[in-house]
Amino acid sequence: DAGVTQSPTHLIKTRGQQVTLRCSPKSGHDTVSWYQQALGQGPQFIFQYYEEEERQRGNFPDRFSGHQFPNYSSELNVNALLLGDSALYLCASSREGTGGRPWGYTFGSGTRLTVV
Amino acid sequence: QKEVEQDPGPLSVPEGAIVSLNCTYSNSAFQYFMWYRQYSRKGPELLMYTYSSGNKEDGRFTAQVDKSSKYISLFIRDSQPSDSATYLCAMSAGGATNKLIFGTGTLLAVQP
Numbered sequence: 743d744a745g746v747t748q749s750p751t752h753l754i755k756t757r758g759q760q761v762t763l764r765c766s767p768k769s770g771h772d773t774v775s776w777y778q779q780a781l782g783q784g785p786q787f788i789f790q791y792y793e794e795e796e797r798q799r800g801n802f803p804d805r806f807s808g809h810q811f812p813n814y815s816s817e818l819n820v821n822a823l824l825l826g827d828s829a830l831y832l833c834a835s836s837r838e839g840t841g842g843r844p845w846g847y848t849f850g851s852g853t854r855l856t857v858v
Numbered sequence: 859q860k861e862v863e864q865d866p867g868p869l870s871v872p873e874g875a876i877v878s879l880n881c882t883y884s885n886s887a888f889q890y891f892m893w894y895r896q897y898s899r900k901g902p903e904l905l906m907y908t909y910s911s912g913n914k915e916d917g918r919f920t921a922q923v924d925k926s927s928k929y930i931s932l933f934i935r936d937s938q939p940s941d942s943a944t945y946l947c948a949m950s951a952g953g954a955t956n957k958l959i960f961g962t963g964t965l966l967a968v969q970p
Contacts, residue, residue, distance in 0.1 A: 746901070775955070775957065777958075777960075782866065782962070782963075783962050783963070784862075784864070784946050784948075784960030784961050784962045784963050785902065785946075785958070785960050786960070787957045787958065787959070790955045790957065797954065797955055798954070798955040798957060800957070832901050832902070834901075834958075836956070843890075843956070844890045844892065844907075844950035844952065844956035844957075844958060845890065845892050845904055845907035846956075847904070847958070849894075849901030849902045849903070850901050851899065851900050851901045852900075852901050
């Protein structure tokens with residue numbers, strides 16, 4: 743059973759460029775959350791998508807945007823990249839209707855983004 | 859002040875030692891408490907979860923939550939070199955999205 747799949751695994755971009763990261767959720771999951779993990783830090787919540795809509799957003803600028811497709815996969819887009827955007831971007835999927843169980847997330851291995 | 863504080867370590871112990879990892883938090887709305895393990899170049903994987911105050915044991919791992927003190931702990935008994943990883947505490951107030959608030963993580967090395 744495939745877990746959460748993220749692509750690409752590594753990416754190097756130049757300041758000012760735009761990047762798109764992709765996530766396929768675990769089979770049976772319909773909700774996707776994105777987290778940013780800077781080096782030596784814990785993951786920080788970017789936003790969550792359910793039913794193809796952004797349901798909640800963390801403290802991230804509008805340069806960060808996302809999309810969820812009918813097959814539940816998701817994309818994270820970051821525009822006008824800054825050096826500070828260099829981080830591991832994690833996708834976490836879960837199944838809606840789990841009765842309020844925040845431990846139901848499955849994380850992918852992440853995309854390592856380096857901005858130079 | 860961060861909502862969740864965690865000693866980043868690093869922590870180095872000999873094989874077989876008892877390891878104690880701790881987090882404090884400031885948000886009284888947190889009801890769900892989790893510990894994740896993250897190996898290098900991997901995503902976090904859930905180790906333990908608890909709801910509200912109390913203790914929970916699973917094999918060599920014990921999680922404790924003291925809501926009155928806003929303090930949670932993870933104990934690892936008979937630590938093994940394979941336990942070497944970063945340990946992240948995470949908390950949630952629940953709600954529609956159940957978003958997780960993580961600590962900074964503690965890097966643990968268990969020496970053979």
